[in-house]
Amino acid sequence: MNKIKITTLSPVHIGSGNLLQNNMNFLVVKDGEDSYIHITDDRKILELIGADHVDHWIASIEKGESTRKLVETYAPASSVSDYAKRRITCYSSGIKLTDTLKEQIHNGFGIPYIPGSSIKGAIRTAILSVLSDHVRNKELKIFVQRKVKAKLIETQLFGRDPNSDLFRFIQVGDAYFEKDSTIATRMVNLNIRKKNDLYDGSKPQLIEAIGVGETATFQMDVKKDFHDFARRNFPDLKPLPGEMQSLQSLFKSINNHTSRLIEKEIAFWNEMNLSGSEAYLDVMADMLGETKSCEDELSCILRIGHGSGWRFITGAWTESLENFNEVINAARPNNQKYSEYPFPKSRRIDEDSDVLGFVKLSLLNDERTESR
Structure with missing residues (x-):
């Protein structure tokens, strides 16, 4: 070959076929002039909030509440990076709460391909x-x-x-x-x-x-x-x-x-x-x-x-x-x-x-x- x-x-x-919802499946974090999108990891979230609070997690999803607010309630010392599977540099400004993100396909190890x-x-x-x-x-x-x-x-x-x-x-x-090779951009x-x-x-x-x-x-x-x-x-x-x-x-x-x-x-x-x-x-x-x-x-x-x-x-x-x-x-x-x-x-x-x-x-x- x-x-x-x-x-x-x-x-x-x-595309992976997944449409991620802002404030739930991904979170936007500012770092000075730069903006990043963190894709949340369900397994890490569960480890932080504990299995005893799964019902509260499900209820927050049904209400459309923020994942960040949920984690802060049960693991106040954690940061967004503690429950993110990856961080993406974002080249789009003015992201709204109603925005969704089309996910790039990754393999089982989180490698984009x-x-x-x-x-x-x-x-x-x-x-x-x-x-x-x-x-x-x-x-x-x-x-x-x-x-x-x-x-x-x-x-x-x-x-x-x-x-x-x-x-x-x-x-x-x-x-x-490479793992950090993806970006987020807005198509018009x-x-x-x-x-x-x-x-x-x-x-x-x-x-x-x-x-x-x-x-x-x-x-x-x-x-x-x-x-x-x-x-x-x-x-x-x-x-x-x-x-x-x-x-x-x-x-x-x-x-x-x-x-x-x-x-x-x-x-x-x-x-x-x-x-x-x-x-x-x-x-x-x-x-x-x-x-x-x-x-x-x-x-x-x-x-x-x-x-x-x-x-x-x-x-x-x-x-x-x-x-x-x-x-x-x-x-x-x-x-x-x-x-x-x-x-x-x-x-x-x-x-x-x-x-x-x-x-x-x-x-x-x-x-x-x-x-x-």
Whole structure:
């Protein structure tokens, strides 16, 4: 297996599925000019208040009372850090009692990580977008019961079922980061609408994410020899496309895909020429510059996780279809009030106009890098 270094170029959020409630599941603590969020630990709380007071704890939860107040009642000498599982640097001001926090996924030891399945899923989307150019009559294959689905196209490109899917031969491990690598930030919308102001903070969401500049390593490989062996025994197995023959060809395809989508995004906003998009355009230009630095096939830029936006989540390969308007209608069911707006009309950004999900993958043990 090859060792890959992953570096976060913007905050990355892969959700655990838990939505934490302020003043109960997490507490905000000020330390001078800095602000921190402490995620509470139920086992530590129980140790502090004692099993005899479990009923009082349950009652306080039902009333929506503060965890801090509960602990202070039964363990007045304790501090918040005594019953927190971790502390997160918070980059959002004005957190309200009603705020909730989307938790970043952690393993059983409290280590934040990006699952290999998330990395592999984003890679699959990129390769699907690249290879879809070779599929004929896509317009006739994407609609299933009035919904847009890529199943028929994926079957044609990768295989008819999980057992014969070519991505079985792309193996990706989990990427584990340092314990203190997560931050809290508030996501808002960059929203095209009738109002002059693009910045839309009407539906903010506080999230925990792996911060910018964090690194980890994970294992990844293209099992071409296994594929060739399997194909000799199962002739119906599809050949590996050139884009999937090696990590180098895979990285090149991913990077070209990411670069193309960023260029389309920049071109879209330049054409719209809307005041207020300048900071967003600057960030996207920086990400485009990152893709240009990865033209040696030993690294690539990938976008993954929450807030990546419609183009990156889907690969945006449907935008070239003649019936793309039908795709838009399927994506906006019963929302004709948006028909006058371009599609997609919203982007998720944080309060400083930073975007989510950009990472750099670098091959660490390639023969060419080892000889340098």
